[in-house]
Amino acid sequence: MLLTQAAAAGESLNPVGNLASSEFLIFRLGKEEYGIEILKVQEIRGYDAITRIANAPEFIKGVINLRGVIVPIVDMRIKFNLGEALYDQFTVVIILNLSGRVIGIVVDGVSDVINLDTEHLRPAPEFGGVIDTEYIIGLGTMEERMLILVDIEKLMSSSEMGLLEQTGK
């Protein structure tokens, strides 16, 4: 009963797909923990020399060379104004592969990969957060932790990220 409710709630909020049981990569932004679908993650690497791009929003740090592919890097901490945008040996870049488009995001750290069943999923309450609830799949609970599960593909292709052509000036 509960399960179906949660699933229904999840679906109504996000018609993204069947989340009956998915694995999520958990990363930290300041004190908050976020999760993204593991299948969207290509690799995780350290923060490296970045080439800045003219007239880009502040949270787009620039581009890097990932084995011959030019990859834009978004600093999520600047974007969501969470934590301090420090760049040291612990700074992590998660390389995402969103339907063929490769994008890197800078986060404070990656903690673990967890398997979340729909029963652990709660719909995100309507409140003004840094992320519009439109991009939140739901809130996951793991013991004492609260994980904010983000539909990263939807977020990255949203107009406010300015990563895509039509939003560029």
Place this chain on the structure above:
Amino acid sequence: MSTDLEQFYEIFFEEAGELLAEMETRLLRLDILSPDPEDLNAIFRVAHSIKGGAGTFGFTDMAELTHVLESLLDRLRRNELELRAEMVDAFLHARDVLKHQLDGHKGNGSADPAEVEAVNRKLKELERDTGSSHTPSECLSETIESASVEESASAVGAAVPVAVAELSVAVAQPVSVPENAATYRIEFDCTNLARPVMEKLLADLSRQGQLKNLTEPGNETVCTLQLSTQISEEDVWESLAFLVDPTSLSIEIAGKIADDSPLAAVVPEPVIECEQKHPPAIDQTAATVVEVQEEKEETITPVLSNAASPVPVSLVSSGAKQPAGATAGAPRSKSSAEQSSANSESSSIRVSVEKVDQMINLVGELVITQAMLAQTASQIDPVIFEKLLNGLNQLERNTRDLQEAVMSIRMMPISFVFSRFPRVVRDVASKLGKQVDLKTVGEGTELDKGLIEKITDPLTHLIRNSLDHGIETPEKRRELGKPARGTITLRASHQGGSVIIEVADDGGGLNREKILAKAQSRSLPVNENMTDQEVWMLIFEAGFSTADVVTDVSGRGVGMDVVKRNIEGLGGRVEIDSITGQGTRISIRLPLTLAILDGLSVAVGDQMFIIPLTYITESLKPAAEDIRTIQGQGRVVQVRGEYLPVIALHEIFNLEPTVKNIHEGILVILDAEGSKAAMFVDTLVGQHQVVIKSLESNYRRVAGVSGATIMGDGSVALILDAVGLVNVTKQRMIHAA
């Protein structure tokens, strides 16, 4: 039958297409005064092969036309007729019509019946002019079978030089033919043959002569037939080749050839076999070689040519009537050798360009990684790490080789483009009443496939231009003391990392006064002191045309400004050399591939940028007093009397420059599609060949940037969009003023 034959249509279309292309090349190569008999034979064979195929598949229109073509060609190759220029024209026209017919059968477009009729009439007229015994109706109504009979008769005629009159008699009387009947043993792989196809094949063959089916009952794989016929082996082959896999087909003469034939001594049993992809084996020597199939083709070919050579020799010396089958042996072996060489060419695989590009990317990365390793390794103790260093050296060599090999995948010889021009030149020249030879040099020069496709249109335009404006009419040329025939030379060569393609003509050259006058009337900034080079470049201005010379030949299509823009779009540049009265040479310099660009790297603050070399005219260190402002906003710099707007790169990209005063830094003068500007940078770093990477594939388009590249140290540098930057600055100046 139709449904089962359809799978073979594709093969026929493909082969016929190739054959028609070969025919065109050979026709264009023909020297009217002393045609190469080899070429005439080859053209004849092409017509014949198409006729055979078209007949088999029921494309009667093609079969009829090729038949008419063939009979004229046949008399040409036997020197009964003299080749005339109008014949070559008619042949070319016929080729075009055939192509249309072929396209029609393929399902796209169709041949104009009136045109077909016209070509038919023309060809027959040409043949009748010389008193042939053929009546037009006879030609038309003749079926393939009777044509084949005639063919074998004429093959006999070929061996014995006969006078014209005598031969037409020989053709009309097939009485002497039966003596030449031969018995063939035909074997082929019939595993994949559908029943109706097989039946049609048997029916076809039985019309040619006495057919016995020797196939062992129950043997489903190999078909054995015995055919007693008067047609040549070549013809038997032709009628089978389109239906049966030629690699499994073997035809041998089963019946004993006349004992007194001198040929029998040389070649006791001419076996024409085509196994796998090897050239056909003639005679025991070659046959043994064929068994060693692992051997490379090169080792077989010399043996084969040795074995084959006695055949034509003995034919010539014998002079007497030869059995049709044996006569056909020589040409057959040759054409199947050609076939096998075509086969070996086609032993390629189709790979999508993305896969190749991905491989090129990965190898590029490998090279960068290797360079980084080498740099690190240079700091370690060579004594202790000797083995490691050796390994790294080897890695370096291997990566170089690998990179070259991978890059060469995308490379194609420029002959792919050049090969279409002989026809263009011929058609346009005859339309203009000019006599022009086209010389091509360096067809083997390789460049990127993408470039090959994009260079065709500009080159075509340049050649049409040369034909129309460059080369004079024969009368005028004679007056000027030049040979009446003009020459256009197409030359391709490598120079450093670029490919140079030249279109040179020995025509009238450019007229400096005329161009200057025209430029003045269009109020372009010109003066009498301009160098020739600068004057010539004026013809690339948009809409620039010396109006009295526009014709329908070069008036249509792209203009010279489009040519220039296209070539610059490919990262190349155009140069003109011209001497009045002696000719013009237009050189196009292109990068080897689209993916590589010659660039100048400049530094601004801690960032590197690449400026494409194509757009750079010079770089200079300006004096402080040369820099002025306009209404306190736009800055301009005076360069040799010209005021150029200054593009400050650090302002555009919001960077912190190390040099703030323009006169302390460097100005790079850009010339982008006619607009000039000076770009202010901190320092020049160096000149590189850089690999262009897309910024858009993962990000979006960035104003002022055309792409990105990866530098030797693995960092990313942005490639500047010179045209965009110059235009933006120009607009800003206009707003400011």
